Amino acid sequence: xxxxxxxxxxxxxxxxxxxxxxxxxxxxxxxxxxxxxxxxxxxxxxxxxxxxxxxxxxxxxxxxxxxxxxxxxxxxxxxxxxxxxxxxxxxxxxxxxxxxxxxxxxxxxxxxxxxxxxxxxxxxxxxxxxxxxxxxxxxxxxxxxxxxxxxxxxxxxxxxxxxxxxxxxxxxxxxxxxxxxxxxxxxxxxxxxxxxxxxxxxxxxxxxxxxxxxxxxxxxxxxxxxxxxxxxxxxxxxxxxxxxxxxxxxxxxxxxxxxxxxxxxxxxxxxxxxxxxxxxxxxxxxxxxxxxxxxxxxxxxxxxxxxxxxxxxxxxxxxxxxxxxxxxxxxxxxxxxxxxxxxxxxxxxxxxxxxxxxxxxxxxxxxxxxxxxxxxxxxxxxxxxxxxxxxxxxxxxxxxxxxxxxxxxxxxxxxxxxxxxxxxxxxxxxx
Amino acid sequence: xxxxxxxxxxxxxxxxxxxxxxxxxxxxxxxxxxxxxxxxxxxxxxxxxxxxxxxxxxxxxxxxxxxxxxxxxxxxxxxxxxxxxxxxxxxxxxxxxxxxxxxxxxxxxxxxxxxxxxxxxxxxxxxxxxxxxxxxxxxxxxxxxxxxxxxxxxxxxxxxxxxxxxxxxxxxxxxxxxxxxxxxxxxxxxxxxxxxxxxxxxxxxxxxxxxxxxxxxxxxxxxxxxxxxxxxxxxxxxxxxxxxxxxxxxxxxxxxxxxxxxxxxxxxxxxxxxxxxxxxxxxxxxxxxxxxxxxxxxxxxxxxxxxxxxxxxxxxxxxxxxxxxxxxxxxxxxxxxxxxxxxxxxxxxxxxxxxxxxxxxxxxxxxxxxxxxxxxxxxxxxxxxxxxxxxxxxxxxxxxxxxxxxxxxxxxxxxxxxxxxxxxxxxxxxx
Numbered sequence: 001x002x003x004x005x006x007x008x009x010x011x012x013x014x015x016x017x018x019x020x021x022x023x024x025x026x027x028x029x030x031x032x033x034x035x036x037x038x039x040x041x042x043x044x045x046x047x048x049x050x051x052x053x054x055x056x057x058x059x060x061x062x063x064x065x066x067x068x069x070x071x072x073x074x075x076x077x078x079x080x081x082x083x084x085x086x087x088x089x090x091x092x093x094x095x096x097x098x099x100x101x102x103x104x105x106x107x108x109x110x111x112x113x114x115x116x117x118x119x120x121x122x123x124x125x126x127x128x129x130x131x132x133x134x135x136x137x138x139x140x141x142x143x144x145x146x147x148x149x150x151x152x153x154x155x156x157x158x159x160x161x162x163x164x165x166x167x168x169x170x171x172x173x174x175x176x177x178x179x180x181x182x183x184x185x186x187x188x189x190x191x192x193x194x195x196x197x198x199x200x201x202x203x204x205x206x207x208x209x210x211x212x213x214x215x216x217x218x219x220x221x222x223x224x225x226x227x228x229x230x231x232x233x234x235x236x237x238x239x240x241x242x243x244x245x246x247x248x249x250x251x252x253x254x255x256x257x258x259x260x261x262x263x264x265x266x267x268x269x270x271x272x273x274x275x276x277x278x279x280x281x282x283x284x285x286x287x288x289x290x291x292x293x294x295x296x297x298x299x300x301x302x303x304x305x306x307x308x309x310x311x312x313x314x315x316x317x318x319x320x321x322x323x324x325x326x327x328x329x330x331x332x333x334x335x336x337x338x339x340x341x342x343x344x345x346x347x348x349x350x351x352x353x354x355x356x357x358x359x360x361x362x363x364x365x366x367x368x369x370x371x372x373x374x375x376x377x378x379x380x381x382x383x384x385x386x387x388x389x390x391x392x393x394x395x396x397x398x399x400x401x402x403x404x405x406x407x408x409x410x411x412x413x414x415x416x417x418x419x420x421x422x423x424x425x426x427x428x429x430x431x
Numbered sequence: 432x433x434x435x436x437x438x439x440x441x442x443x444x445x446x447x448x449x450x451x452x453x454x455x456x457x458x459x460x461x462x463x464x465x466x467x468x469x470x471x472x473x474x475x476x477x478x479x480x481x482x483x484x485x486x487x488x489x490x491x492x493x494x495x496x497x498x499x500x501x502x503x504x505x506x507x508x509x510x511x512x513x514x515x516x517x518x519x520x521x522x523x524x525x526x527x528x529x530x531x532x533x534x535x536x537x538x539x540x541x542x543x544x545x546x547x548x549x550x551x552x553x554x555x556x557x558x559x560x561x562x563x564x565x566x567x568x569x570x571x572x573x574x575x576x577x578x579x580x581x582x583x584x585x586x587x588x589x590x591x592x593x594x595x596x597x598x599x600x601x602x603x604x605x606x607x608x609x610x611x612x613x614x615x616x617x618x619x620x621x622x623x624x625x626x627x628x629x630x631x632x633x634x635x636x637x638x639x640x641x642x643x644x645x646x647x648x649x650x651x652x653x654x655x656x657x658x659x660x661x662x663x664x665x666x667x668x669x670x671x672x673x674x675x676x677x678x679x680x681x682x683x684x685x686x687x688x689x690x691x692x693x694x695x696x697x698x699x700x701x702x703x704x705x706x707x708x709x710x711x712x713x714x715x716x717x718x719x720x721x722x723x724x725x726x727x728x729x730x731x732x733x734x735x736x737x738x739x740x741x742x743x744x745x746x747x748x749x750x751x752x753x754x755x756x757x758x759x760x761x762x763x764x765x766x767x768x769x770x771x772x773x774x775x776x777x778x779x780x781x782x783x784x785x786x787x788x789x790x791x792x793x794x795x796x797x798x799x800x801x802x803x804x805x806x807x808x809x810x811x812x813x814x815x816x817x818x819x820x821x822x823x824x825x826x827x828x829x830x831x832x833x834x835x836x837x838x839x840x841x842x843x844x845x846x847x848x849x850x851x852x853x854x855x856x857x858x859x860x861x862x
Contacts, residue, residue: 268799269796275796275830367797367798399720399723
């Protein structure tokens with residue numbers, strides 16, 4: 001890591017002027033407190049954040065100096081400067097918070113102990129044990145493909161969880177709670193998986209089944225909500241208060257956290273971002289909507305559009321990768337096609353990115369979140385390229401003011417987001 | 432008011448069964464507590480609410496009896512029944528809360544005294560004095576048209592506010608604070624009207640100007656945020672926790688309250704509902720977006736579409752009302768045209784309602800609010816007809832589950848929403 005090059009060192013005459021101005025003075029104090037906190041903190045946090053921190057420090061210093069060189073009357077310019085300074089101080093605080101887990105997660109430290117999270121998919125369950133300080137103690141993948149009986153699946157999960165805890169060197173009595181996310185329709189209040197197509201489950205009271213087997217409190221939620229919670233608490237969303245998670249894979253799901261609270265909605269239907277309509281003349285979706293984000297940009301829809309290009313006789317390297325009549329086009333195939341600048345793949349993916357971008361613009365126009373976190377199979381395969389394409393599209397459809405920020409971040413913890421989020425869910429139980 | 436016809440009177444054997452079942456028993460207790468609270472409450476609240484209350488009581492009793500006649504195993508049917516019962520208990524509580532102002536507004540009683548609210552438009556300012564119990568003590572309209580100098584406008588407002596307080600029989604020292612909403616771009620933090628086209632104001636520090644003149648704390652916000660706050664606390668939104676306000680007039684603005692908090696967004700740009708894109712192939716809007724809600728459904732856009740029908744030679748009674756080349760088509764003209772079943776007006780308005788409906792569906796898919804509150808000039812003129820048209824359109828584009836509720840309510844306090852909302856803003860100052 002490079003040595004910090006910026007220092008807040010003001011000339012004595014400037015210091016006097018700053019002291020005279022109430023608002024600037026307070027901001028200066030905040031900045032200095034934040035600085036000393038960050039400098040005394042252990043070297044935790046992401047390298048990316050450290051870099052941002054260096055950059056923010058330099059910017060803050062410039063802003064402060066510019067601000068001092070302008071007489072403090074109430075002109076648009078000085079207001080803009082003060083706001084720029086304030087914004088920079090806030091980003092410093094965000095970066096600072098990313099090192100302080102308890103504040104972010106719960107406004108207080110969770111009860112000491114071990115928390116278990118499970119992300120239950122149709123093929124695998126990801127299981128994690130997390131400390132009350134947010135450290136991942138252990139995690140593993142458990143194959144569940146082919147086991148349909150809910151009794152068998154929950155028994156397997158229960159024994160794997162117990163094994164995992166012993167692997168951490170911890171004792172079972174240290175375990176405070178378990179949070180589990182499942183892909184499907186969930187009855188949050190009753191803790192029941194109403195329908196999970198990938199598991200072929202209907203009306204499975206998963207919460208009480210696990211509570212009976214493990215004798216610890218269990219909470220059950222939708223996998224995308226749980227994944228968003230994981231990215232917010234331990235991934236790309238650390239330190240933000242209002243975020244929108246978008247998980248872009250075969251389908252497109254989402255999660256919404258407003259002022260630190262996971263929003264479930266009056267009908268438990270909040271954050272169905274993939275089914276927001278972006279083109280009323282678009283294709284029909286399985287959900288019944290016309291032209292929703294998923295009907296254009298979900299991997300299944302991307303595959304449909306590529307297949308129809310193939311049928312129309314267009315040349316694409318996708319046929320070399322998966323044959324002339326591909327049933328399934330995996331994210332890896334898309335990555336390869338983009339790498340080789342395949343025209344058909346690029347066109348279809350740009351169209352998909354435009355749909356996701358328009359959806360993000362609509363979300364921004366309504367919620368104006370601190371950040372979007374985009375993850376899921378398509379993003380994992382295509383990386384920053386697809387995030388940038390979507391962001392550019394979003395900027396075209398957003399209602400803007402000067403210096404409006406649109407923060408779009410790729411998800412950071414990938415496969416583990418659901419399991420870690422499950423542990424966070426357990427920490428917040430009963431709030 | 433009619434005598435309540437429903438009573439929760441269970442047969443002894445049912446009572447025993449209810450007591451056996453933990454969940455039902457708790458719900459019964461909640462219901463009975465709510466009932467006795469409502470019965471002992473003063474006869475405040477709206478007649479509409481009282482009627483709803485009677486209906487909800489009857490339904491709750493039926494649901495409870497049905498629920499008792501089904502063995503309490505964990506079947507889909509019994510779960511549905513329990514949820515129906517719970518939902519009904521919740522609506523009882525909502526109705527109950529609508530009589531208890533302090534809980535709704537602040538989770539605690541605001542400081543005793545008088546709160547002033549101002550809704551500052553280009554033609555008139557609506558001014559209101561509100562007690563800490565939410566009662567409107569006095570309100571009046573003050574003409575500001577033609578006075579452009581901010582110094583003059585704020586002086587006029589200051590003296591009118593003082594007059595208003597003396598009209599209530601109260602003393603100035605009882606006034607705790609003032610909240611003001613202005614139509615335009617607002618710098619919330621600095622309390623400055625950056626640009627208000629209707630007032631022809633640029634960079635006016637309205638907050639500090641009023642504070643200097645009145646010597647009380649002042650808070651300034653966007654008029655639509657303030658109007659939403661008014662409808663939430665004292666109008667159609669009473670008792671709900673998460674609502675979306677849509678003000679449908681010349682333009683379309685909105686407000687978003689999530690879990691009782693007004694959401695302003697990372698850039699102060701939240702709740703720009705009118706500029707969410709509903710048709711990427713639609714007309715261009717003044718905001719720069721293509722096919723946003725306002726570009727299709729704002730009154731200006733409605734007038735544009737009617738004018739182009741007139742130019743195309745279509746027969747419409749609008750020409751009789753406002754001439755063959757109407758510059759302005761007022762909401763009253765639209766009402767008259769709808770009353771007379773004018774084909775052109777109906778077609779254009781249905782198209783507008785479809786755009787608003789699609790916008791509401793997208794909002795519902797993201798936030799899933801307890802209720803939408805729709806107000807503004809177009810809704811005031813066209814009434815329930817346009818609310819129903821929009822609601823039906825929204826239902827087509829919403830992702831649904833069984834028994835999903837979409838609550839769309841016409842705004843209730845009309846012109847006074849902004850002024851009352853301003854007073855609420857003052858009550859919540861410093862939170």
